[in-house]
Amino acid sequence: MERVSEMHTMWKGAISFGLVNIPVKLYAATEDKDIKMRYLHKECHTPIQYEKRCPTCDRPLESEDIVRGYEYEDGKFVIMEKDEIEALAHEKNKSVEIVDFVELSDIDPIYFNRSYFIGPNEQGTKPYMLLKQAMEESGRIGLAKITIRSKEHLAAVRVYDKGLILETMYFPDEVREIGNVPDIPEELEVSDKEKKLAKQLIEQLTTKFDPSQYKDERREAMMALIESKISGNEIKVVEEKPKKNVADLMDALQASLDTSPKAPPKKKKAAPRKKKVAK
Amino acid sequence: MDKHSITVGEIDITITNPEKLLWMGITKADYLHYLTKISSQMLPFLHDKPLTVIRYPDGVNGEAFYQKNCPEYAPHFIQTVQYHDHRAIICSNLPTLLWLGNQAALEFHVPFAPYQSEQPSEIVFDLDPPSQEAFYLAVEAAKQIKITLDRLHITGFLKLSGNKGLQIHIPLPQNTFTYDQTKIFTSFIAHYLVEMNPEKFTVERLKKKRHGRLYIDYVQHASGKTIIAPYSVRGNQNGLVAVPIEWSELTDELSPLQFSMEKVLNRKANPFESYEEARIVQPFQQILNWLIGQEKNNRL
Secondary structure (H helix, E strand, O other), X not given: OOOOOOOOEEEEEEXXXXXXXXXXXXXXXXXXXXXXXXXXXXXXOOEOOOOOEEOOOOEEOOHHHOOEEEEEEOOEEEEEOHHHHHHHXXXXXXXXXXXXXXXXXXOOXXXXXXXXXXXXXXXXXXXXXXXXXXXXXXXXXXXXXXXXXXXXXXXXXXXXXXXXXXXXXXXXXXXXXXXXXXXXXXXXXXXXXXHHHHHHHHHHHOOOOOHHHOOOHHHHHHHHHHHHHHHOOOOOOXXXXXXXXXXXXXXXXXXXXXXXXXXXXXXXXXXXXXOOOOO | OOEEEEXXXXXXXXXXXXXXXXXXOEEHHHHHHHHHHHHHHHHHHOOOOEOEEEEOOOOOOOOOEEEOEOOOOOOOOOEXXXXXXXXXXXXXXXXXXXXXXXXXXXXXXXXXXXXXXXXXXXEEEEEEOOOHHHHHHHHHHHHHHHXXXXXXXXXXXXXXXXXXXXXXXXXXXXXXXXHHHHHHHHHHHHHHHHHHOOOOEEOOOOHHHOOOOEEEXXXXXXXXXXXXXXXXXXXXXXXXXXXXXXXXXXXXXXXOOOOEHHHHHOOOOOOOOOHHHHHHHOOHHHHHHHHHHHHHOOOO
């Protein structure tokens, strides 16, 4: 069931620090492995369809009928055109400028959002290795700003294994205050004896971090259940017949190939009842 | 033990018990003769493919076993690669073919992708009728698939499976498509055939629900699955060959039993000759784009 998926470039641009400019590509470093379920109509088990509708005009909408608006007051919108949004994002899109170098331990993990592997782009190999080795030897990581998919992020660039990785980070105003959580005590007296016991327990459970020890048990149980249902014949199939007449689709597909200029001419030896051509 | 040696180029291959009967009336020496004669046509289809063989050390009436892993005692000229969880043999030359032949490896099965890639370099429709008597169903399905492929400007190649069915190979450009993509195509073709002939064909995976219809298997085209290689012999009583045939031979007179090793060696043409040429001109990307478009619009 597992398939090796090829790495997909998420972003292309350059990292700069001082006068050094490194052309790079970013690749997603992590993936969520949720089991995807589809919603079906309970009666006939057809995957349901979502339709975009305008309740005022009472009709379905196509994507070109839809614009984005910011609700600045209840029910009041300013319309943000697509090119306006893109224009804002575009200016800095292509570069990640490292402005500060800090210690990784100075950053609380709460700031980290997503991880991207950084790969050198054309002619970037040498400055890439330069930045990697310099950071490795100084033990520092770079702080920068980057715009990915029209959102600006704070980012940490650091050495990871044999390459570099970029972690997008939340801006300070995106991290909430723990002070807003109710019932956290200020300072409460605990006895030394209690503390000693608790510390002993921690001592006993202390181990080296080994991520391979931990598995998503709920997902595995769900997969096992799914597999047992498949082999147990308890399969929900949308009727064997596809929704639309496949014969019509075949006609349409053929027509699209016949008219396409790229379609190679029908080879004679491919014709059904033709005699052997090869000897 | 009766031992002989064959020299190919600079390589000596030890042949043991050449007189041993592998099939009724066919000795190991006969089989090695077949492999030698057919090698130039067969080897291109084993090229870069991690091999699974079925060995019949005591002939087709004895016990048989699958072998995916290269045995420890293999001589130095046997090329191996790490593939998934094992060390697989790559059979790209005559010495390797003969060494395997001497091991009584009769059936040669290969995956759809070369070892370097997880991307299939061909699609194969396996038309396996419920019984030998129902071979006409495989003929019927092959005819219909042929008409369909012609409509889509796709070149397919036909072979007998060497058992009771037919197989249609569609070469694809190397390293271009994924199994998820080929499945969109195979699923479409399979559903089309079933819709046109619901009484003859089915995509039903449960045997008891097939009711004598021919199962059009598009699920087997996946990573890790294998198919009998063109020109491989089968470990059945008759020693039939998974032989490529011309589309013009696809008639109601075609029998799954007619091609023994001897008959195959007497054939002049190689019907798979333009396989590599077809690989690069298939308009598969266009078809795929179109099908994906239909899928997006929920018409598939």
